Amino acid sequence: MSFTYDYYNPTTIHFGKGKIEAITKHIPKDNKVLIVYGGGSIKKNGVYDQVVKALESYEFFEFSGVEANPTYETMNKAVEVIKENNIDFVLAVGGGSVIDGCKYLIAASQYEGDAWDFLDGSAQVEKALPLGVVLTLAATGSESNTGAVLTKRETNEKRFFHSVLSFPKFAVLDPSVMASLSDKQLANGLVDAFVHTCEQYITKANTSLLHDGYAQTILKGLVTLANDWENRRELVWLENLMLLANQALNGFIGTGVTQDWATHFIGHELTAYYGIDHARTLAIVQPSLLRVLKEDKKDKILKMGTEVFNINEDEEAVIKAIENLYEKVGISTNLNDYEIDDKVIENVLSGLKIHGMTAIGENANITLETSEKILKMSMK
Template sequence: MNNFTYFNPTKVHFGKGQIATLKQEIAPNSRVLITYGGGSIKKNGVYDQVIDALKDCTVFEFSGIEPNPHYETLIKAVELAKKEKVDLILAVGGGSVIDGSKFIAAGACYDGDYWDIITTGGNCVKKALPLGCVLTLPATGSEMNRNSVVTRAATQDKLSFGSDLVRPTFSILDPETTYSLPARQIANGAVDSFVHIMEQYMTYPVNAKVSDRFAESLLLNILEDGPVALEKPNDYEVRANLMWTATMALNGTLRNGVPTDWSTHAIGHELTALFSLDHAQTLAIVMPSLWRYKKEQKKGKLLQYANRVLNITSGSEDEQIELAIQKTEEFFALMGNPTTLSAYGLDESAIPAVKQKLTEHGMLAIGEHGDITPDDVVEILKLAL
């Protein structure tokens, strides 16, 4: 097991009716900027609950944060936060709203070019406004981590930054807020969470039993409850387990003591920025083909996944691995995320642009061994045609 340092100070209020705890977390007379997306929170009652809890505060609003939040949109919110001298950002939504709000929190305390926050990976962030979250879509784990992904639409760049200064001070997770979500968003969230776990699991064995067993239990939760969530959208226990699984998938716990990969995300981000695919769609395209391409390097963990999670124990090692990959592809397809480029209207002509963007972004040696080059990515995507 590898050495690690673990730190996560985010307070979580989980369960029914927990939006009311905003009164405990935000002092009266605070100046609060509420950020959200397309306005669904005004249709499902979440907005009303938030406003009621903040009735003793001065509230400002910024709406319209996109899926894969756009830099061009977020800088408008930064200027609003500065103009109104807000004390706290309250993100009400899913991972995109929270990611965008992390950028807003950092930008509101930054006097340079806001894009510096992205290009430095967050290293230029020395101060940020406090951030709280009301999660309405379980997927990214952003409600309990230091990471953010922002897209600059004008240049088709989707890049990340991280800073402990933008970790949410608190997050509220009420599974009932997910009942009204479209099936596509719930399905995408399940796939996203699944791949987050795999980026920290599907590398090579280091005898990290705690992280491995924890990851395997979370994978089983998603495999079991993901399809049920689509069949029974108002099943509280199913939604509760999926929501907490998504948070635990990327709050820093699973990475303790293990190597991590993140090459699927690096490639997927380029596909999203270039071709406007859903984040989960790109992950479903890339991961199975990457596993096949790197089968020998990942063999130990692929077999462990096959045996422990999918209960595949018969056949040769290569047969077990291929069946595990096929069953993973079947799960992604069941959740509405086919695993080929052609399923989304893309062919081999799309691949050179991905290689070019990875090169531009310095993604020249990715993966747990740092041995996946842009040329390797070309071959991986050819396997996904």
């Protein structure tokens, strides 16, 4: 069987220290701009001042308060700001959460109905405002892909959508702005990028030497950063994390290959019900999922062992190496180490059932019973 794929990515990347001023190359001078950000850390690390200076000749507005898991409720408030001020261009200044929220925002503001329709699959995005990004946290790759994940607080739902209209027009990746991030944020970014790559790699065999090799390069790079954790404040370390996280989910390594994403689907329910950081839900779920599915994934797990970890042992040794990687950067893989209750399995399974996630994974054989087994195994 021949290897085929289609790939399109129109996002212009400006990478490196001092690149924030490049945003003016992409935003027409007569556009009204809405700057969207999170809790205000950009005002402490100098990013806000650089953005405002670059936009000094523009008419711009601000919307702040986007959560670590962006909510439908908060982003709908930003929709009103766009409509009231006839905004032409949205600039997301932050990490994946702010960017995801803005992908919803640019579409919701141009939609007559309830824009949750995009998240539950009952409508497709047909029109959207242009979006630009100043990235402050490397993790999700959202700065140059089509995906967005949002949470609806009212119903404890965490859902996602994709649209080609969600591609940012540009993304500024200045690694130096990450120097002020907490250890928790840096660790989350590293683990997020690692699991993103695994979801596109630890699946079925394929004939593309490039795709497997590229994924392995990303994984090896992230392993190197974890082993060099003590130098996480150095610019070179930050540069590499930002590059690797971007390439992990800009769409290329998943083209033409079978993808998984079951770890994400189960993890989304943990975030929706318990507010656990996205990356940490991935670290909780993935090792147990690999143990339960190790016969299905045996070839790729063993290949990952030899090519990424230099381990020539069985699947369990490779899975243990993955767990050790997460623990090395301070992230527990034990669900019991997080704030949960005795209904955690019941709640997650209920969420999966409601959202139609009853036959997930690359072989569509992860049933609710399998998910239950994975969750029980994660409670060490």
